[in-house]
Amino acid sequence: CFAQVSAEEAAKIEGVSLVLGNNMKHRIVELVENLHNDEKRQYVFERNKLSEYEELPVETYEGHTRAFLKVQDGCDQFCSYCIIPYARGPVRSRDIGDVIKEAKSLAEHGFREVVLTGIHLTSYFDEKNGKGLAGLIEEIHGIEGIRRIRLGSLEPMFLATGFIEELKNLPKLCPHFHLSLQSGCGETLRRMNRKYTPDEYRNIVKLLRENIPGATITTDVMVGFPGETDKEFEESYAFCRDIGFLWMHVFKYSPRKGTPASRFRDQVDNKTKEERSRKMIELALQMKQENFERFIGKETDVLLEKPIDGSDGDMEGLTPHYIPVAVKTSGDKSGEIVNVRLTAIEGEYMRGEPI
Ligand code: SF4
CATH class of the missing domain: 2.40.50.140 (Nucleic acid-binding proteins)
Known part of the structure; x- marks a missing residue:
């Protein structure tokens, strides 16, 4: 990502001869081999040229338990703190045929669980075959040998009622959903350019739990976003408490050069970020304990x-x-x-x- 967004800076680092942006990883061996002594080269394309999914097939299989299967790249959401839409380019999805081929090969190599991943997994759509994420899951569901399908991080506003209703009929789908939250305060979410409110998030969780009883929910939460007041933090904390996450990954906001939020005034000081992070992690541990207790005897x-x-x-x-x-x-x-x-x-x- 650094090479993609700061190619000139990367090229200036002592000892760097070749700078490759995204969508060039499949050519790395060939480009390194063709590089002559003392030569410096850059292959970095602009965001709007990164329209194809870069197919990087798996060629070795280590272990045989859970396999991460990447099906999508890029993001068009432009959350105000995030560099990914600039670094990884626009949304593009892997051809469903290629995904199925790899999933079958994983099953043949003894993998029992596949975890579907992507930068913005909920945007998965194979245009050629007209299949979205639900269609992809159904296809993988039919593969003999795959016993479990787990979904990587999901964006709440992309989980439509119809999608959730389709999932409940797929017994191999793990009843665990990682729903990115970032903040439980509406005002903070607005400044983050996240396109949902806490109430909408709550409704998605309710719908998941109604359709898939006992489903567990994990999430990512950020503390110390620019302008986050004590009151906003308390709102976020109370919201998380209310949802009852199995686990929360807690992050302290740190500015990413080139993003709008890095230029926002009212940056939160490190001591406050540290305190909020500690408090949120304590809550995460407490909720984990409560969730575990629910499973005793099961x-x-x-x-x-x-x-x-x-x-x-x-x-x-x-x-x-x-x-x-x-x-x-x-x-x-x-x-x-x-x-x-x-x-x-x-x-x-x-x-x-x-x-
Ligand atoms: S946080 Fe996620 S949804 Fe938002 S811009 Fe970054 S990758 Fe996209």
Whole structure:
């Protein structure tokens, strides 16, 4: 992203001979090989020329548990703090045929869960085949060997009622949704150029929970956005508390050169950002605990990923709801899905007793 938005600056760094912007990654080997001694070259195209999805097929498969499958690139939303629309270019989606081919190959290599990712995943639309995100999920759902489909970060304003209703009939879809929030205060959201209100966000969560009972919600929250007063922060805090997130990634705002928010007056001082971040993280931990408590005694399945360092034969894995679980196993069982009962909370994990 730095190379794309600041190509000249990147080229001036000592030792840099080649600067490649986005959509040029697939040519990196060839361009490096063709570079002559002492030559300096730049291949960086303007945002409006980045219209094609850059296909970067996977050629090696390490591990065999969860695979991240990128299906979309770019963003047209221009949130006032974010450099991504400038750095990654406009929305473009991967051809559904290429996605299915890769998903089948992942299944053949033993991956049980695919996590669909993109910069702005909810904008996925394959024009050639007329399929949006729901259509893509349905296609992947039909692949033998794929047992779980998880969605990466979703933008709330793009989750229409019809979309949510389509999802409830797909049993392989994990009942865990990462809905980007950023702030629970309407006024802060407006300055962020986020295009929803807290009430609209709340309604999306309600709809998800009505259609997919027990669904867990995780999110990203920013503190210390320019102009965020104590009152606005308190509003955001109360909103998060009210939603009851399974987990929140808490970020302190930091200015990105070239974005509108970096030029806003009323930047919040570091000490205040630090205090708000600490308070929000405490809330995140508290809500995680409450969510975990809700699962005690429940039966679920766990996709085992890797041994827990320093434990006595425990492996860690995730449930469909995104609860991290420790399970005692005999030997390395990574990639296996086991049925467990969740019996206790042990630090960052829940204990899963095999059934
Ligand atoms: S925060 Fe997300 S939606 Fe907003 S501009 Fe950045 S990538 Fe796009």
